[in-house]
Amino acid sequence: MPRPSRRALLAFAASAASLAHRAVAQAAPLRLVVGFPAGTTPDTLARLYAAAIAGPLNQAVVVDNRVGAGGLLAAEQVARSTADGNTLFVGGNGPISINRHLTDRLPFDPDRDFRPVAFLGLTQQVLVVRPGLPTDLQALIAYARANEINYGSVGAGSGGHLFMAGVVQQTGMKGQHVPYRGAPQALVEIAAGRLDAMAAATGSALPLIREGKVLPVAVSGPEPLLPEVKTFEQSGVPGFNLQLWNGIFAPRATPDAVVDRLGNAFTAAAADETVRRGVAAAGFAVQPLDPAAMTRFIAAESTRWGEIARATGVRLAD
Incomplete structure (x- = not known):
């Protein structure tokens, strides 16, 4: 059987490369x-x-x-x-x-x-509240023991929902959960004063925190990521390093x-x-x-x- 010519081999290689x-x-x-x-x-x-x-x-x-x-x-x-x-x-x-x-x-x-x-x-998550509510965690707890607050999340069963439910249960606060489709919608409601609080991803809340439209109370995690905002542990509520x-x-x-x-x-x-x-x-x-x-x-x-x-x-x- 004759060997294929060099030209035929080159044509075959070019065809294979094209296919690849x-x-x-x-x-x-x-x-x-x-x-x-x-x-x-x-x-x-x-x-x-x-x-x-x-x-x-x-x-x-x-x-x-x-x-x-x-x-x-x-x-x-x-x-x-x-x-x-x-x-x-x-x-x-x-x-x-x-x-x-x-x-x-x-x-x-x-x-x-x-x-x-x-x-x-x-x-980290940051607990934020609407203007007019206490920004000291212990003061907020005292307020919410006497006055039921509503808190938002990005949906039932989300990290923010369960986190806030845990804080409410552990501290004796009175709280009602309100689910939203996403953090931006809930944060806008807090800024407008129609929602009291939310545990949100720090990055989601940061723009409105900087504008003073929502107020930070405490952050989760071992170290505070936001200046002058204490962790839950530092604020006297242990167990929320999540x-x-x-x-x-x-x-x-x-x-x-x-x-x-x-x-x-x-x-x-x-x-x-x-x-x-x-x-x-x-x-x-x-x-x-x-x-x-x-x-x-x-x-x-x-x-x-x-x-x-x-x-x-x-x-x-x-």
Whole structure:
């Protein structure tokens, strides 16, 4: 059989390269599914990282906002999606650590149906109140023992809801929960004086705090992030060293090699100065954790949130 000519070999190589190029160009986009509206912190973080990882992955990356049920709709969609690494969940406290303690009918199992890929960042919660209410935590507690307050959150079963329910229960305050679709809506209501209080992600509340339209009382976390604002511990209310966080999760059956490739891209993005500045502007801090460390962190968080859920009796409607 005659050997192929050099010209034929070159033509074959060019054809193969062209096919490979078209295959890459036609690759399905990577979807980052967010359970909250555009402009919220999870959405902001997702868009920051999406812009940073698209080039290294050689793949289009889109943010898909699937709003509803405090992030549960988005989580369920990703849990049921094809485990090929093209659909990822931007998860946080509620769907991953908290909701498992609030209902027996969760449509997915956070441990069985997901595997951690990358940690995006974490922040403290800040308790803010409308102008006219006390900004000293002990004074606010005394006021709310005598006068029922209403407090907002980004949805039933969210970190902000359970956090405030825990504070109310532990301190003897009288409080009524009012859910909103997102933090911006609730914060506007506080600024307008129609809502009394909220535990919000620091970055979400910071613009209105700076304008004096909402007033900070105390922050969660081991160290105060806002000048002259004490932590709950420093204000005499221990047990609320709980932070808000977001991470990337893939369906459990996603192959190790795919998870490693995606995790490396997110880890590299976390070191990018543009990403770090954007994360900081959102009030979050970059804290890279590998999947094993994420698993341990989530387990510890889930244990503490479970204690608060049992103490408060907060449940999701079945």
